[in-house]
Amino acid sequence: MISQNTISQVFETARVEEVIGDFVQLKKAGSNFKGLSPFSDERTPSFMVSPVKQIWKDFSTGKGGNAVTFLMEHEHFTYPEAIKYLAKKYNIEVEETQRTDEEKARADERESLYLVSEFANTYFQNVLHKTDQGKAIGLSYFKERGFTEDTIKKFQLGYALDEWQAFTDEALKKGYNIEFLEKTGLTIVKENKRFDRFKGRVMFPIHSMSGRILGFGGRILGNDKKAAKYLNSPESDIYHKSKVLYGLYFAKQTIAKQDNCYLVEGYTDVIQFYQTGIKNVVSSSGTALTPEQIRLINRLTNNITVLFDGDEAGIRASLRGIDLILEQGMNVKVCMFPDGEDPDSFAKSNTLTDLSDYLTEHAKDFIQFKASLLARESKNDPIKKAETIRDIVNSISKIPDQIKREVYIQECSKIMDISEEVLFSTLAQIHKKDYQDANKKYRQEQKAFEVVKNEEYAKPKVDVQYELERKIIEILMLYGDRTEQFEDLVLKEDEVSGDLIMEPTIQKARVFEKIYLDLQEDEMMFSNEKFRELYYSIIDKLNQEEEFSTRDFINQLDQDAASTITGILMEDEKYGIDDWERYQILPKKKTDTLDQLVSQTVLSLRCFLIENKVEELKNNILKDNVDTKTIMEDVKDYNDLKSLLSKKLGKVIGSYVTK
CATH class of the missing domain: 3.90.580.10 (Zinc finger, CHC2-type domain)
Known part of the structure; x- marks a missing residue:
């Protein structure tokens, strides 16, 4: 622990x-x-x-x-x-106490899969650097590719011995469970036989965004035509290849900083680019690009530059990935390398300056690239040219932003020498068909189940008590330890007329004390159990400490309670998403009228609960064997109290509005 x-x-x-x-x-x-x-x-x-x-x-x-x-x-x-x-x-040394056997047994399956994968990663690196076979075959291969010792260690490259059970035997010897070796795909079990998935291959570990080992890619070095050139770990509870990008762990900070991501095809493309000095590069690892992978990049930047080698067949297949990128609302550029070159070879034979200059000069907007590529294929064939134009417009139709769509239509019109009107008409036809298809799918889905229309569900009622209790938690968390001057109204007898009048008095108090004492007057309890527990925890903390730390308090809560508090505290912050100050719209700060806010919230909750109590008492009158007279007296007392609180509330709201 x-x-x-x-x-x-x-x-x-x-x-x-x-x-x-x-x-x-x-x-x-x-x-x-x-x-x-x-x-x-x-x-x-x-x-x-x-x-x-x-x-x-x-x-x-x-x-x-x-x-x-x-x-x-x-x-x-x-x-x-x-x-x-x-x-x-943060370079903090981890102090751990010895775990018991019971605590070790409680480690979940997912963690076991991670531990097995981490062990495999260390094992493959040790084989590469510390065995004769690893150095002679694996290390020699990486050095022939031009990778330096530092790069090899940075990407944690390794080697799997050309033996059937070398890894599995070592893992079992170290105490790792065969169940998890099989579930990660590192070991294949068939009819009581077990052997290594990766044999005689150089190994590329695949990291999560936080650096954990999810799986592996292995490249064969022999001439066995029956064996796949590249072999990846199978899908598991921790590895889903459609949701992972190779190199993202190493590239994420540079992607965010430079606001652009280079997308290549293979492991060595990524490594060679990184070694040359272009660090904002990732790979889909030879698989077709997926929406999940694109969204990983979109969290860091809105700009992708797709890098292709000279293979036009591969380019045509990859163009489908560009449409997926466009659907996500991202900006796409495409860069092609000279014939016979790929990202790996080109980066290896060029300096950082030459590579950077080439990428800058040859990266084209996707519409220019696609138009020039397809135009070459169609040449003087009118039918093929028409198909090419429709293909390009179809890509443009994927873009969610209307302004961008119009700009691309104009660009396509110039490149393909066709009127904008025809292109806009084609775009409208595509959108109409998409709408019809979506509508048809929706109707089919509706037939699968009965839709019950209920006005009560359409207009959900606001849970007033929930919202008021939530607001009190928010005030306590943000301002509980502040001292404010609160105006209260006290009933006094007028010396001249003898009538009862409400006279204002000023009381200085800490916010949490004001709330606690006011709620205690009616002996009220929070109805929401979660809020009730938080309320007493916060009050207790504020009573004990002179300076209340929101951060420390949240850190001591369990995950569920911490999430509840965070949701409350960040509620107002969501308006900052729209950056209203940019439009000279300055929302009024709560601290400007904190005393009124506290009084209004507490009085509103007290009035609401009194109303509920009155309704409860009235319902009790209808029951048998009840003291009707006593109940009616209680109802009158509560109504008098509600009247007094309502006057106070009206006074507070008036001050709040005019202040």
């Missing part, structure tokens, strides 16, 4: 904006940061990070928390894994 001292150091040191910035491109929005949600498919930012409060909130999914909960949500880390990741990031 990790010591409490280490955990405390991690929480004190880790900056939520720095941690999340490794996974999401964040842009300044007032005192906060905003970005695209890493948990949903969206094109407009709904993800907020507060450096002041050291919390984050994803308004598209409702998730929220601190740096640790982000890693638990995004990387599916356990709590100890998240702490260790942050300790490594």
